[in-house]
Amino acid sequence: MGGHTHHCDHHSHSHGTRFSAQGRALVLAIACNAVFVVVEFICGFIAHSTALMADAGHNLSDVLGLFLAWWAMRLGRRRPKGRYTYGLRSSTILAALSNAMLLLIGCGAIAWEAVRRFSDPPCVAGLMVLAVAAAAVVVNGLSAWLLMASSRGNLNIRGAFLHMAVDAAVSMGVVMAGSVMYYTGGYYWLDPATSLFIVAIVLLSTWGLLRDALHLALGAVPTHIEIEAVRRFLASLPGVTDVHDLHIWGMSTTENALTVHLVIPAGHPGDAFIDHAVYELQEHFAIHHSTLQIELGQTTHVCSLQ
DSSP, X not given: OOOOOBOOOTTSHHHHHHHHHHHHHHHHHHHHHHHHHHHHHHHHXXXXXXXXXXXXXXXXXHHHHHHHHXXXXXXXXXXXXXXXXXXXXXXXXXXXXXXXXXXXXXXXXXXXXXXXXXXXXXXXXXXXXXXXXXXHXXXXXXXXXXXXXXXXXXXXXXXXXXXXXXXXXXXXXXXXXXXXXXXXXXXXXXHHHHHHHHHHHHHHHHHHHHHHHHHHHTTOOOTTOOHHHHHHHHHTSXXXXXXXXXXXXXXXXXXXXXXXXXXXXXXXXXXXXXXXXXXXXXXXXXXXXXXXXXXXXXXXXXXXXX
């Protein structure tokens, strides 16, 4: 004897308004950064600055990352259809993972060029480097501000926000290097050194994003959910004598799902019991889609090997 319930609330008006706001912020950030990438690369080429070209290359990966985040968010809103019974929510996980991979590839290219130029650093137009990097601080800072509110609790948007925030900080480093080269007329080795500094900062900031995205892609329990705390809560429910086959995974970067078997020898506790459990799982553990199976404990449970 068993029963189950599935709680689904993600098509509400409040969620639609939130997605709309996130979409507008992403589109505006994409437009600003796409224009700036072209300007920064041209200026870096004219000024013989690998730091500027490195930053432009990194910003280009950010534009691609922002576009991936926006497109994945659009896909994630599609209703379940055909073989995609959960819709395309998991595309946001793939976008976050792709974002991290793009950053790592970009870091490799930047580091290679910077090391190559250490042996013979070219003369750099410090004033142009200074001016363009200062503009980058403004553009990246504005983009990060636009995405800051939406990044909370959303790994997909967090990846885009992280790119912008790191870029703003890194551009400040380029401003400092450009200032030294302009006012001293030398120290051109600072340009490739700054490029390597950019790489180090980006790698450090990307690691967490890559780790969390990879965990979600492999169906791991999201990092903000303590599985043992969930197990203790379920075991504490009235009449429950055993909890098994507990599975928790991320359906997307913002929605989590749970399936579990609850052994209740006294019999099926009724819909009120299940409604209460589902409500508590959503409110206290951010688990939005829960399926509970009630067992009387009179039959042997068989675990199938995967």
